[in-house]
Amino acid sequence: MPPKKVFIETLGCQMNLADTERMLGMLDEIDYSPTDNQNEADLAILNSCSIREHAVHKMHSYIGKWDKNRKPGSLIALAGCVAQQEGEKLIRDIRTIDILVGTHNIHRLPDLVLEAERKRRTNIENGVLGAEENRGMHFQRAQVAEIWEALPEDIPEVPIHRKSKYHAWVNIIYGCNYKCTYCIVPKTRGEQRSRPIAEIKKEIQQLADEGFKEIMLLGQNVDGYGLDIGTSLAQLLREIHPVNGIERIKFLTSHPCDMTYELIETVAELPKVSKYFHIPIQAGNDEVLRRMARRYTRARYMELISYIRKLMPEATITGDIIVGFPGETHEQFMDSVSVVREIGYDACNTAVYSPRPYTPAADWDDPISAAEKNDRIRLLNAVCTEVAEERAKRYLDTVQEVLIEGLSQRNPRRLMGRIADNKTTNIDVPSITDASPRPGESEEELNARIYKDLEPYFGQTVKVKITKANPWALRAELQKSLCYAHS
């Protein structure tokens, strides 16, 4: 039998992207290989996000579209945060889904897929469903759903199919113990649970042995790491720092409440740890922060920023801000605008507040009109861009080290990678950018030749000179003489 094909669409954050890699790893063991084409998939999985209403709409529209284009006899699965949030009843509400799995039991996915396949076979054998039936099994209501209330005591280690060969996500903490009044995450990801240091170290050692160069430590609240098992993120960084082969270590996402001076000092001290901090502030006004239940003030947040800047003046700092939280006055909103300028964010994700089910703020009066919220986010975005543009200028004409991940998506004659503090960098390679076909060489042959010339750079750390700097990405030129790859 030819191997079956699985297609996964991932919505939402890095946590979901990491879960998708796990799902692909586990499905490989039951002979499903990945495809980028939903139309040819035997199994299509939507890894859903529920952080904002918009993501939930997207989920419905994907599933509707997939159902219409289904390959005969194929399965549709819903995984991720919406599945966890709504529970098993969702499979009755969305009848086009064949398999429903939550965030706490994704390790059960292969068994659920096999069960769904079995049920389908039985239905066909019993003549309930034609072999060429163009839909899933929902006509028989023989769908498979399993959602767990919490993560299992021992979180199973599962195979991971990593998308990049050089850059790996490593979960260090699951869930979140805060109860910010707008946030669905405690519901979808559960209570905070740290993975033991030894387990994390083992995974990173294996990654290093396989040739991975960069590690991103992941958690909804990475700074909370260890609070439940008597250790800390600073300690973890010290323990993994010596692993040979790993050149860069990053972590994401920080919570101002659990970020310590010790952590900042550790980042400053350890050379392999990127000087990169993603610390959502959410609002610049203390009253709004109080109603969000964020448990810090603007002044406390600024203390952390000052300390980071004191020890690492060049550090990259990014954040998140919510606009139009229920009852946010214009003056309070303007505090968010001023805090962006005061911090000098390199980048800031902004979003209009979206009421989420099961969260306290969803029941609060919200007198601010949608039009007003739109005006506010437009203004805030303009300021964020202006600040980020100003910050980006500091890279111009500097020499940076870039870990090459592959080719630029926009221009396959350029290399693409990231500098240590995470900014995407597209790199011109002098002899290649202007390459033209040799006599008799077709465009295709030229592209193949260029790929062959650029491929040896993949996974290498090279030195580049930054030639253009905008808030989203940098452009650079390869410093041939300094290049590690070909020196």
Ligand code: 5AD
């Ligand atoms: N509405 C809008 N934005 C939200 N976020 C979290 N919950 C909501 C919500 N209900 C934003 C926060 C968080 C980021 C991941 O998403 O800024 O840091």
Ligand code: SF4
């Ligand atoms: Fe949500 Fe707040 Fe936890 Fe972040 S800290 S995941 S915003 S509850």
